[in-house]
Amino acid sequence: MLSLIIAESSLELVPRELQRHNSVTSYCKKMGKRPSEVLLDNSWHFAAMKGMKNEIKRGRPDIVHFCLLEACTIPLYEEDEIDVYVHTIDDKVISVGSGVRLPKSYHRFAGIIEKLFIEKIIKSEDKKLFEIKDMTFSELIDKIQPERVLGLSSEGKQSSYGEVAKLCDEDTCLVIGGFPKGDFSDSTKKRIGSLYSVEQRPLEAHVVVARILYECEKTIFM
């Protein structure tokens, strides 16, 4: 099966050292949540995040929400032709079950993912919706064992969505960065067979997900 990895995604719980920061505690009071159980979100916790390590790539759960919506509300996913994974910046991997109806509402999405970080698995009537494990990007590739790993990045070789889609078959793993700015880390790049640039300029991750999967769908379904 074709696989998609949203890699090095900007998705994590508020780390321990920030849990007592005012911007975190006041947000948690408002939302009735515990500081150890909420997603780090720079639109709420900006003040707390200032100066933290790798700041530029962290605290953007909305990016993961959009990327997953692009991947999981399309015929390719509904027809069970793609496996979807989120690899996070601190080396956890979320596998998305098949036929999951992802919440469109952000606060519901955040609620589910927060629960997932605590409980490790979310089921509905015995069907696995989401599961999270400690796993590096490299370990995830070893698990999927794809024939080829194709990454999309503005650093890659000039190509187009249509051209990259033609290279994709059921043994292909597509990798797109789930972070706002910057590039894949070296350890991720090491496991990507070929890197392609499909746009003239850097685009939002969700746009890239939508476009490449649409082209793959055309290739696979026609």
Place this chain on the structure above:
Amino acid sequence: MLSLIIAESSLELVPRELQRHNSVTSYCKKMGKRPSEVLLDNSWHFAAMKGMKNEIKRGRPDIVHFCLLEACTIPLYEEDEIDVYVHTIDDKVISVGSGVRLPKSYHRFAGIIEKLFIEKIIKSEDKKLFEIKDMTFSELIDKIQPERVLGLSSEGKQSSYGEVAKLCDEDTCLVIGGFPKGDFSDSTKKRIGSLYSVEQRPLEAHVVVARILYECEKTIFM
């Protein structure tokens, strides 16, 4: 210029008759907002919305957020090749300025749109970002004066994104429904020249926006 209308969109403030409902007042207390100044949202106000008129098409501001993100984070918009409008279910029209950086975070987006409903215009350094006016769909078409109005709906004539994009030029207005279920109303259909169905099954509005604009971009930029 090519225009896009997200029509009959599921976007409005909480109507007066629901402002005292428990699910609205408790939400407002939590968020520190006034019941007359928050967006109707069925993920928070579901209990209040039960049995309201046209319930199925209302209270989904997240759909508008996603559709606008698909339209306003792509080269077509960044190169100023498309005008974007949101027509709402209760006949208001939001025009989106050019070069607007739409908030990805839903709560920021909701905050701006709530402000827009109250203040009617949102500017940044004298540049108009959003403006809202009382206007029917038909009046909006009269204002844009496009050569042709093409609507996308599962009720339309079987076609594809690529085929519809070939019909689009700078005098075309594309219309996509900004609601979760159901079809365009008769008054909207009357002003749509041709209706096309571009998918085998009903898809989320944001997916349709992403795909048709991507195909238009390919036609226009190549």
